Amino acid sequence: MRGKSLMVMGTASSVGKSVLCSAFLRIMKQDGYKVAPFKAQNMALNSFVTKDGLEMGRAQVTQAQAAGVEPDVRMNPVLLKPTSDRRSQVIVDGKAIGTMTAMEYHRYKPALRERIKATYDALESTVDCVVIEGAGSPAEINLRAGDIVNMSMAESADAPVLLGRRVRVAAGHRDAADGRGTRPREGRHHQQIPWRCEDS
Numbered sequence: 001m002r003g004k005s006l007m008v009m010g011t012a013s014s015v016g017k018s019v020l021c022s023a024f025l026r027i028m029k030q031d032g033y034k035v036a037p038f039k040a041q042n043m044a045l046n047s048f049v050t051k052d053g054l055e056m057g058r059a060q061v062t063q064a065q066a067a068g069v070e071p072d073v074r075m076n077p078v079l080l081k082p083t084s085d086r087r088s089q090v091i092v093d094g095k096a097i098g099t100m101t102a103m104e105y106h107r108y109k110p111a112l113r114e115r116i117k118a119t120y121d122a123l124e125s126t127v128d129c130v131v132i133e134g135a136g137s138p139a140e141i142n143l144r145a146g147d148i149v150n151m152s153m154a155e156s157a158d159a160p161v162l163l164g165r166r167v168r169v170a171a172g173h174r175d176a177a178d179g180r181g182t183r184p185r186e187g188r189h190h191q192q193i194p195w196r197c198e199d200s
Contacts, residue, residue, distance in 0.1 A: 004124055005038075005159035009134035009150055015166045018059040021133045022066040029068045033128040037063030040116045040149040041078040041135060047091070054094025055079060063131070074123040077116050078148070080105070093119070109146045116148055117156050124157070132159055 006024060010017045021037055028035045042057035048071060049055055056076040064071040073094035080088040089099050092112070100108065124130050138150035147153075154161050 004128060005130045005132055005157045007132040007134060007154045007157065007159040007161045009138050009154075009161055009163050010136075011139070011163065011165040012137050013135075015164050017133050017164060018063070020162075020164060021131045022063045024131050025063055025067040028129060028131075029066070034069075034126075035067045035129050035131060036069055036072070036123055036127045037067060037075050037133065038120060038123060038130050039076050039133040039135065040120070040153050041080065042076050043080040043082070043088070043135075045082060047079060047081060050094065052094070055091050055096075056094060059133070063133075067131075072123070074119050077119040078112060106146055109148055112148055113152075116153070120153075120157060130157070130159075132157060134161075138163075 008017050008021050008024070025035050025037060037060050039057065039060055042059065044057050044059070046058060047055040048058050048061040050071055050073055052073070054073040056071060056073045057079050060076040061071045064075060077093055079091040081091065082088045083099055087099050087101055088105065090097050090105060090108070092115070120130070132153060134153070135149045138147075144151070153159075
């Protein structure tokens with residue numbers, strides 16, 4: 001049986017996953033459901049500090065606001081804050097546990113799986129639906145073995161997945177759409193735009 005969740009992944013970073021998750025959360029809240037965002041692992045230079053003094057990703061704070069709920073560190077159990085081009089501060093359950101290189105973190109990640117699953121289950125038990133955000137692209141083969149945020153999270157939550165992508169739009173097509181400029185050149189292929197928002 002499927003879990004109480006919906007997951008949004010993208011073909012790359014910056015295709016609009018965060019904004020789309022916020023939109024789904026707001027729609028479901030307006031329809032009377034109690035909802036919450038979740039992203040197993042986020043990477044950001046800056047963080048938000050909860051009322052409990054714990055750190056979490058700002059994107060999930062925005063999503064919590066869309067859902068009409070108080071930001072909760074369970075919505076983002078792992079946060080990576082780059083400290084240089086080679087190291088990141090690792091924050092787990094809102095608390096810094098140290099600074100690691102990419103290789104050190106890759107070796108540490110398997111220990112986080114059960115912790116993330118327990119955190120997700122605890123959050124899911126308090127709401128009608130969780131909207132889960134993936135990270136980057138699930139097709140990054142070099143990251144698949146240690147994945148804790150994309151397909152492995154979808155499987156763990158038993159969540160249906162929506163895959164979003166960015167579509168580049170020809171200038172002529174954009175002009176024609178807003179009533180200005182020239183028509184697209186004949187024979188050029190134009191696709192419908194699923195969304196054109198930026199990740200936060």
